[in-house]
Amino acid sequence: MPPQLPWLEPEDPLPHPSDAWGLHDPAPGLLAAGGALSVSTLCAAYAQGTFPWYGPGQPILWWAPDPRMVLPVSEFRLHRSLRKTLQAFRNHADCEIRVDSAFRDVITACANKERDGQAGTWIVPEMVDAYEALHRAGYAHSIETWINGKLVGGLYCVALGRAVYGESMFAHATDASKIALSALVCLCRRHGIQIIDCQQNTQHLASLGGREISRAQFLTEVDRARKQPAPLWTFEPVYWNELLPSTSPKA
Incomplete structure (x- = not known):
């Protein structure tokens, strides 16, 4: 069973990229869901090698794939x-x-x-x-x-x-x-x-x-x-x- 995906409130910090799902999990590289797309959040995300990627109707999904x-x-x-x-x-x-x-x-x-x-x-x-x-x-x-x-x-x-x-x-x-x-x-x-x-x-x-x-x-x-x-x-x-x-x- 994959680990539970963290749910973020708008002001919550992102988990460390090393906490992202691994190769044997359903979505390798998936780190967290929720949060916000504010300038400060996006800058903090990119500074730690994390980016948002999701589709219509989905919550914000944050990714830190390995390899990159x-x-x-x-x-x-x-x-x-x-x-x-x-x-x-x-x-x-x-x-x-x-x-x-x-x-x-x-x-x-x-x-x-x-x-x-x-x-x-x-x-x-x-x-x-x-x-x-x-x-x-x-x-x-x-x-x-x-x-x-x-x-x-x-x-x-x-x-x-x-x-x-x-x-x-x-x-x-x-x-x-x-x-x-x-x-x-x-x-x-x-x-x-x-x-x-x-x-x-x-x-x-x-x-x-x-x-x-x-x-x-x-x-x-x-x-x-x-x-x-x-x-x-x-x-x-x-x-x-x-x-x-x-x-x-x-x-």
């Missing part, structure tokens, strides 16, 4: 086709990366995108409101792909100091989400950010260089990174040189 999927930015796999896409994007006057110019549009598009094998979305309306409040407080950011003055793709993430936690991506044009992720990798490399949290293992993330690490190692990385000064959340075209050095040969 991360993307080491030094190991990002720039496949030949994506390299060519980025080169064309960088060199086109009507293509640009923007940061935090349309956060609610990005998270709403992420909530509304179709997901293979899933009905509905975990980005329920109260999550949208909560992360928009987190954005206003300076702890959530959007990386946006713009073409011809239109938002065609992007992602949003949470950041505490130099600890960066990826949340969700969307694309309304071919490779638009990959362009945004590539821009985030460039921004991270520029500012000495070593990993992007990806939460759960997916084949897509693995193909781009994501890999699993233990929860203990992840918490050590988070504790180190979140205590470092936050970077300036902007994107300059020169940042593309982190992936596309001007001296590199054509692929």
Whole structure:
């Protein structure tokens, strides 16, 4: 029989991640239910490697999986086709990366995108409101792909100091989400950010260089990174040189 899942009142602290359900329990990584999605609670959760994830009609569910999927930015796999896409994007006057110019549009598009094998979305309306409040407080950011003055793709993430936690991506044009992720990798490399949290293992993330690490190692990385000064959340075209050095040969 699995251990009893803790129920949290709005002001209750989260249990330690090591208390999460294990591999032989019904939902490995599940830590607690209930609580609140306030800015302070979300910041405390991410600081200890915990995140909310639940569906319509469910209570807030908190997760701390072991192992944890991360993307080491030094190991990002720039496949030949994506390299060519980025080169064309960088060199086109009507293509640009923007940061935090349309956060609610990005998270709403992420909530509304179709997901293979899933009905509905975990980005329920109260999550949208909560992360928009987190954005206003300076702890959530959007990386946006713009073409011809239109938002065609992007992602949003949470950041505490130099600890960066990826949340969700969307694309309304071919490779638009990959362009945004590539821009985030460039921004991270520029500012000495070593990993992007990806939460759960997916084949897509693995193909781009994501890999699993233990929860203990992840918490050590988070504790180190979140205590470092936050970077300036902007994107300059020169940042593309982190992936596309001007001296590199054509692929």
